[in-house]
Amino acid sequence: MIALLLRDLKLAFRAGGGFGLGLAFFLIVTVMVPFAVGPQSSLLSTIAPGVLWLGALLACLLSLDRLLALDWEDGSLDLLATAPLPLESVVTIKALAHWLTTGLPLVLAAPFLGVLLNLPVPGFFWLVMSLLIGTPAMSVIGTFGAALTVGLKRGGLLLSLLVLPLYVPTLIFGAEVARRGATAMEVQTPLLMLAGITAATIALLPFASAAVLRINLR
Amino acid sequence: MSIAAKANALWEYANPRKFLATSERVLPFFWITSLACICVGLIWGFFFTPDDYKQGSTVKIIYLHVPAALMAINCWLMMLVTSLVWLVRRHHVSALAARAAAPIGIVMTMIALLTGAIWGQPMWGTWWAWDPRLTSFLILFLFYLGYVALWEAIEDPDTAADLTSVLCLVGSVFAILSRYAVNFWNQGLHQGASVMRAAAVTGADTEEKVSNVFFYPLLICIIGFVLLFIALVLYRTGTEIRARRIKALMARERVGG
Numbered sequence: 001m002i003a004l005l006l007r008d009l010k011l012a013f014r015a016g017g018g019f020g021l022g023l024a025f026f027l028i029v030t031v032m033v034p035f036a037v038g039p040q041s042s043l044l045s046t047i048a049p050g051v052l053w054l055g056a057l058l059a060c061l062l063s064l065d066r067l068l069a070l071d072w073e074d075g076s077l078d079l080l081a082t083a084p085l086p087l088e089s090v091v092t093i094k095a096l097a098h099w100l101t102t103g104l105p106l107v108l109a110a111p112f113l114g115v116l117l118n119l120p121v122p123g124f125f126w127l128v129m130s131l132l133i134g135t136p137a138m139s140v141i142g143t144f145g146a147a148l149t150v151g152l153k154r155g156g157l158l159l160s161l162l163v164l165p166l167y168v169p170t171l172i173f174g175a176e177v178a179r180r181g182a183t184a185m186e187v188q189t190p191l192l193m194l195a196g197i198t199a200a201t202i203a204l205l206p207f208a209s210a211a212v213l214r215i216n217l218r
Numbered sequence: 219m220s221i222a223a224k225a226n227a228l229w230e231y232a233n234p235r236k237f238l239a240t241s242e243r244v245l246p247f248f249w250i251t252s253l254a255c256i257c258v259g260l261i262w263g264f265f266f267t268p269d270d271y272k273q274g275s276t277v278k279i280i281y282l283h284v285p286a287a288l289m290a291i292n293c294w295l296m297m298l299v300t301s302l303v304w305l306v307r308r309h310h311v312s313a314l315a316a317r318a319a320a321p322i323g324i325v326m327t328m329i330a331l332l333t334g335a336i337w338g339q340p341m342w343g344t345w346w347a348w349d350p351r352l353t354s355f356l357i358l359f360l361f362y363l364g365y366v367a368l369w370e371a372i373e374d375p376d377t378a379a380d381l382t383s384v385l386c387l388v389g390s391v392f393a394i395l396s397r398y399a400v401n402f403w404n405q406g407l408h409q410g411a412s413v414m415r416a417a418a419v420t421g422a423d424t425e426e427k428v429s430n431v432f433f434y435p436l437l438i439c440i441i442g443f444v445l446l447f448i449a450l451v452l453y454r455t456g457t458e459i460r461a462r463r464i465k466a467l468m469a470r471e472r473v474g475g
Contacts, residue, residue, distance in 0.1 A: 169399040
């Protein structure tokens, strides 16, 4: 399992592309927002939590179609499926690798971009917390979407269409935590809901992803 | 007949031949009754009910809006059940019925959204508001689109049936989750459900009750939409079965000559 994780991480870092892509996209979106909506700092600080969450979500979405497609193309997915490791663990590791290469950098970059968007000071902690808790769910849900569309020639658009409605609850609760944190309101309820969604998706969705992958590899 | 025997009798319709024969026999009944119900309900509703004292004649859009919204949700439920049947018992008719129902669900969702917008413009002063119910329907609409797109994108029919069934199961969980998330996110403009609540219908004329004057034509419209939905699903499933057969025949011809 660890070997597989290391392999995926190495591929993401070395083969160029995978690693920096999401982060660069996140950076571009947040830097472009003030040009689009105007430089008033009060407006920017109001929309900052939502913009940062949306940017993180889209950045996650962007790297999803590489998640399984490359392994599918060169046949290593077939090898993984016949390996002694259960397919459920394979997809979990894949999701973990995706999170480490996409989600975690986003979480780390978010506070710096928050400065650019004039995020209120109490918001920083809750922004990082909500992203830290929420992005694993996005990776796991994204793995399910990638497993659904892995056999298709041009699965990219379909993948986004399938995954976007699945992201809605995560986005709502995550952005709500960040928003309430920024305005110094009580965050417990959305935070617990967000954590619940993440825990439930990590626990259950790998089984669905593995089942779907088995159908696709048939 | 015992319950087990009855259950077994139900599974006989998983045989496409039996399904086609029976659906052909009952289809005219469903077409005619649904047409009659919708005609009676709409004409009664549009021309023989008084205008609401607050909403004027716009209230009458309820005769399209409520049945369509009801069927949009129930259509997804039906797809969920048939997907489960396909995953557990591998009856092809079941998978095809789910496939046949999805576009009907899309149309029903669109009718509900459009009539709601047309009603909302004079009543709320806006075509669209990010109200929980409206938003949930938009999300449901996205789920339908993704489901149909996945069916269309995959060539092998069994793989497509498997994948869409799993998507339907996972999607149902997330759809319910979204419903609650959206409720939490914004308290809405939309009135609560007032038609299907027992107290609202059978009770005395209270504030929130839909008045009987409006309720009876609405009930007829709902029955009409249910019958229309059944008729459409049976009809489209029959079409899917025949399309599958033609494909099989053509494949046989190519191979055997």
